[in-house]
Amino acid sequence: MAEHLxxxxxxxxxxxxxxxxxxxxxxxxxxxxxxxTNTEPEVWEFNKKRGLWKNYPDGGVASVEVGVGKPDLGIxxxxxxxxxxxxxxxxxxxxxxxxxxxxxxxxxxxxxxYYPEYGRSEVLRxxxxxLGIGL
Numbered sequence: 001m002a003e004h005l006x007x008x009x010x011x012x013x014x015x016x017x018x019x020x021x022x023x024x025x026x027x028x029x030x031x032x033x034x035x036x037t038n039t040e041p042e043v044w045e046f047n048k049k050r051g052l053w054k055n056y057p058d059g060g061v062a063s064v065e066v067g068v069g070k071p072d073l074g075i076x077x078x079x080x081x082x083x084x085x086x087x088x089x090x091x092x093x094x095x096x097x098x099x100x101x102x103x104x105x106x107x108x109x110x111x112x113x114y115y116p117e118y119g120r121s122e123v124l125r126x127x128x129x130x131l132g133i134g135l
Contacts, residue, residue, distance in 0.1 A: 031133075099114060
């Protein structure tokens with residue numbers, strides 16, 4: 001497990017600076033920004049100690065804490081509950097690089113952005129614009 005954690009730590013890194021700017025712009029416009037992640041208990045604890053989630057002041061949902069992971073609808077409902085949108089999923093936007101996770105979020109009415117190109121903030125900006133989210 002130690003090797004897995006070391007490699008994971010190298011790969012997970014900090015959020016790209018352009019994406020961080022985008023997140024700040026969204027927050028300045030009043031949008032909440034949370035994470036929704038599938039993770040193992042050891043990795044979750046490791047990343048909490050590293051402060052990896054500090055970029056998400058509104059918190060987030062981890063599979064290890066809610067007992068289900070993506071694409072189970074329960075994790076999306078937990079995320080909606082966290083931001084007060086459980087009964088208004090159409091007001092939420094879920095961004096992910098896995099199409100099956102995107103499809104699951106759409107199943108319960110969440111707007112989605114399929115984003116397989118990490119580090120390309122212009123792609124996110126364009127897709128947000130298409131959803132009516134001006135930045």
